[in-house]
Amino acid sequence: EAGVAQxxxxxxxxxxxxxxxxxxxxxxxxxxxxxxxxxxxxxxxxIQFQNNGVVDDSQLPKDRFSAERLKGVDSTxxxxxxxxxxxxxxxxxxxxxxxxxxxxxxxxxxRLTVL
Amino acid sequence: AQSVTQLGSHVSVSEGALVLLRCNYSxxxxxxxxxxxxxxxxxxxxxxxxxxxxxxVKGINGFEAEFKKSETSFHLTKPSAHMSDAAEYxxxxxxxxxxxxxxxxxxxxxxxxx
Numbered sequence: 001e002a003g004v005a006q007x008x009x010x011x012x013x014x015x016x017x018x019x020x021x022x023x024x025x026x027x028x029x030x031x032x033x034x035x036x037x038x039x040x041x042x043x044x045x046x047i048q049f050q051n052n053g054v055v056d057d058s059q060l061p062k063d064r065f066s067a068e069r070l071k072g073v074d075s076t077x078x079x080x081x082x083x084x085x086x087x088x089x090x091x092x093x094x095x096x097x098x099x100x101x102x103x104x105x106x107x108x109x110x111r112l113t114v115l
Numbered sequence: 116a117q118s119v120t121q122l123g124s125h126v127s128v129s130e131g132a133l134v135l136l137r138c139n140y141s142x143x144x145x146x147x148x149x150x151x152x153x154x155x156x157x158x159x160x161x162x163x164x165x166x167x168x169x170x171x172v173k174g175i176n177g178f179e180a181e182f183k184k185s186e187t188s189f190h191l192t193k194p195s196a197h198m199s200d201a202a203e204y205x206x207x208x209x210x211x212x213x214x215x216x217x218x219x220x221x222x223x224x225x226x227x228x229x
């Protein structure tokens with residue numbers, strides 16, 4: 001069974017530029033999550049999707065971050081414009097269901113460096 | 116609100132020694148608890164999870180954790196460390212009213228000395 005796929009793996013941009021990350025969850029998983037992991041910290045949930053609807057985006061900085069999952073499968077996370085403090089690893093995860101304690105499976109992440 | 120505290124951001128053990136990584140949680144409702152491991156440049160991999168079926172939970176790679184409600188703890192242990200156990204370990208919590216949203220601790224980096 002293929003795992004969660006993410007691309008690109010690494011991205012370096014300058015502040016005020018835009019960037020987008022892509023995630024393809026495990027086949028059949030209805031729930032998709034985006035996390036931000038700043039160096040030396042645990043992951044922090046940004047947004048959770050159930051199929052193509054948003055379950056929770058309370059920790060998403062909506063003035064610069066956006067995410068979509070239009071067809072209920074793959075998803076993109078965008079930052080526009082980027083700030084220095086956005087430097088982090090962006091992890092995508094998926095689970096079969098959206099109720100606890102369903103296991104979340106994580107992708108390898110995209111490491112973003114903002115200069 | 117829920118939170119997780121991992122005591123010790125870095126833990127160093129000798130190969131063959133006991134591994135003990137500490138996790139304390141705060142939750143106003145019965146929690147579900149998880150331990151994930153992260154190897155360099157990789158995503159998180161589930162080691163084990165507590166779902167209220169049994170307080171002693173066994174996971175992959177010889178790890179286990181015990182849920183202690185009175186101490187609000189879910190410490191991770193392994194009897195004998197192996198070099199391949201060197202990684203970052205994260206404890207996380209969720210509950211039935213949280214929509215499966217995980218709250219993670221700050222992580223503990225385990226170093227294994229030969």
